[in-house]
Amino acid sequence: MRGAVRDGLISKTPCRDIRLPHADKTVIRLLAPEQVMRLSRAMPPKYGPLVLLGAAAGLRQGEAFGLSVDRVRFADQMISVDRQVVIVDRRPTLATPKSPASVREVPMPVFLAETLEKHIADHSPADLLFSTSRDNLMRRDYFNARIWKPAIKAATLLPDTTFHDLRHTFASTALAEGVPISEVSRWLGHESITTTVDLYGHLVPEASERARTALDSAFRSALDVPPMCPEGE
Template identity: 75%
Template sequence: MLTVDQQVVVIDRRPTLAPPKTRASVRNVPIPAVLADALAEYIDRHKPEDVLFRTTRGNLVRRDYFNADVLKPAIFSAGVPVDMTFHDLRHTFASTALAEGVPISEVSRWPGHESITTTVDLYGHLVPEASERARTALDHAFAAALRLT
């Protein structure tokens, strides 16, 4: 799990650490084993004192720096559409989790949505099979109950 409990904000043109915007923004987000392993190796090699990543000059990473110097080169190297944004990664994460059957109530917490309604509004169309799963679950429950009588 990755804990989100700080963010970089710019005050007087200087990046500084601050708490996230809302109570819901403080959260634990599951990460795949391959990422956990890569982060553990990075931490072991670099031994960061407070935050995982800084610029080459040792500053906190601002969004504009990250987009220009980290994300865009990675997008180019990966061969994905060049208009992809960091926010698209959030959508991919949530969409993939829902496609794999993770309950929307769980997925709702991970992007830091204040309400499950936000998640349903954004991603509800990705779980149309939920009705079929509910019907199947009810069929199994009633079939089991009928066998007991």
């Protein structure tokens, strides 16, 4: 609206003195490693590794759909994320990720590298690792209805389990194992570490105990110093 005022389209903005509602906090649902593996195995073999890309590398769904063979760098065990599948004019197309921070390098665990290596050997993808049966770009609605929903049912997971829950699982698992939240934020492709802290800060293990220890250490010596007497006493 301010832009419309600057461009002379309207004389003044109606967006004045508006009290915005509080945004609801994102519900974080985490999957246990056993649930992740069960879900991966419940998928059609061609799509099982997609689950691990979410849970073990933190890729968004569109980023996983846009991952190509040459972006999986087995030599240095890294995944390059620099494009995603989006819908433009009702057609799937390859595009850059949602923000500059989303263009990133993500470490690839050995078990994920082995899974992707086998996937490439079994399915011989020329470019994208995952596509439809007709080698078209994957549509989110097609995948969710035809592949994801049947798989979560077969894996006996909650019916509203989403692909993004795998991303939450990746972040929480890394933090639980002591990975610094700054690194997790970078691997997730967040523009600001504030986003990561808001979402996952409460999952950092022993954070409260570390805070107590640090404050005790800082103030303990001061507590042992006798109080100063008022001047003249």
